[in-house]
Amino acid sequence: MSEAAQELTVSVWRGDARAGAFQGFRVPRFDSQTVLDVVSWIQQNADPTLTYRFACRVGMCGSCAMMVNGVPRWTCRTHVSKVVEAGALTVAPLRNLPVIKDLAADMDPFFEKWAGSVHEPSASRDDEIAEIRPDDPKRAAASSAIECINCAVCHAACDTVAGNPDYLGPAALTRAWTLFNDTRHGGDVLEVVSGAGGCHNCHSMASCTANCPNELDPMSAIAGLKRATVRRVFRRD
Amino acid sequence: MRKPLWYAYLLHRVSGLLLVLFLPVHFWILALAMRDADRLDAFLALADRPMVKAAEFGLVFLLAAHLFGGLRVLALEFLSWTASQKTLAAGSVAVSFALAALFLLRAI
Amino acid sequence: MINRPLFIIQRLSALVMVPLVFGHLALMIYAVQGGLSVDEILGRTQGSWFWFCYYGVFVLAASVHGAIGLRTICGEWLGLRRGLDMLTWLVAASLTCLGLWAVVAVT
Ligand code: SF4
Ligand code: SF4
Ligand code: FES
Secondary structure: OOOOOOEEEEEEEEEEOOOEEEEEEEEEOOOOOEHHHHHHHHHHHHOOOOOOOOOOOOOOOOOOEEEEOOEEEEHHHOEHHHHOEOOEEEEEOOOOOOEEEOOEEOOHHHHHOOHHHOOOEOOOOOOOOOOOOOOOHHHHHHHHHOOOOOOOHHHHHOHHHHHOOOOOOHHHHHHHHHHHHOOOEOOOHHHHOOOOOOHHHOOOOOHHHHHOOOOOOHHHHHHHHHHHHHHHHHHOO | OOOHHHHHHHHHHHHHHHHHHHHHHHHHHHHHHHHOHHHHHHHHHHOOOHHHHHHHHHHHHHHHHHHHHHHHHHHHHHOOOOOOHHHHHHHHHHHHHHHHHHHHHHHO | OOOHHHHHHHHHHHHHHHHHHHHHHHHHHHHOOOOOOHHHHHHHHOOOHHHHHHHHHHHHHHHHHHHHHHHHHHHHHHOOOOOHHHHHHHHHHHHHHHHHHHHHHHO
């Protein structure tokens, strides 16, 4: 892969919330090149006005997600060799979110949906520390969202979000499932996820689970919420 | 971005949509024709045409696919199955095909 | 689009229909042998309380289930936002009426 002559044909989406179009670039190919490397190369060598977002470059911060050849991916950990199709790449801002400029999607609607799933402590620092066994089933279930980096890849992959902008989406609901299983959480998360945009809108198509870069499983977490919310109606617990 | 389970979802949705559109026709024909037996018999005679046979096969397939697809969703949601979802989805399609084929074989 | 009560109704009606659809499929496979006729259909169902209840319950469950399903599809695929409740009620009511009319006609 080291022949200097090798080049990539890259289509990059340029524009803002109102209008835009794809712009073509030719980018030299490097060893172990990531999609973020390609975007950075364009910004540094071809067009300094290209807007995009990244921070950690090692898959920790969740800020670099884009659509790559139509699939949502964390671009800093996506090797070009894995996704290139006939020497070409198409890079676009994340689906299901408004665009700010070029490749930077507006994450506000995504994070607003987490609003109901913010930790509310059930105890203060003066109380005794709750004892939670690591092998407790609820503790194990609470792990479902701990590794989530808020990258919104699942949100972009979900067709239910696409059809229903009120739907809370896989990431916020997985977070809610973690809070539900967190014994230290004082808030009532089940009512938050039972409204018109809640967990019951999920169609279990698993696009979230199939695309999450951290191999989390929002679909199963949402199924857990469905069970818990229905159980509450019939058992009143 | 889209994997087998997504196609299972699409099949479930499309089969459900077609079934609910077919329902009023189904009810209408039954209700009307029971008052006027000759008309239903004339209509049922139509059922021997290949086109109508194909449509019947389609409806039985849709019903079976929606039934088994729905059972899969119920199992996933309420029995917390996580493993081998794809196999289940494929299995449900296979079984519905088998049922519809059986229907067709007996109808001929 | 779908909240908890609608979800519960949707899943309950599905559960009710599981055995009914199995029966319906089996009956179709059995009855279609040698062709259908009005006499054959009426001979089986007329004056039978069992079939009246069987298909009565089936019609009710299918109408509700279909109405909620159609509501979701109209919301997600057609982008309908207002009037979804009205649509659900309308579809459920008209399917129920038509269906019960058919059940009464054959029993
Ligand atoms: S399983 Fe649910 S959350 Fe995940 S992609 Fe499908 S509808 Fe969206
Ligand atoms: S669940 Fe996965 S895909 Fe979704 S935001 Fe978290 S890390 Fe990203
Ligand atoms: S830049 Fe931080 S996850 Fe990609």
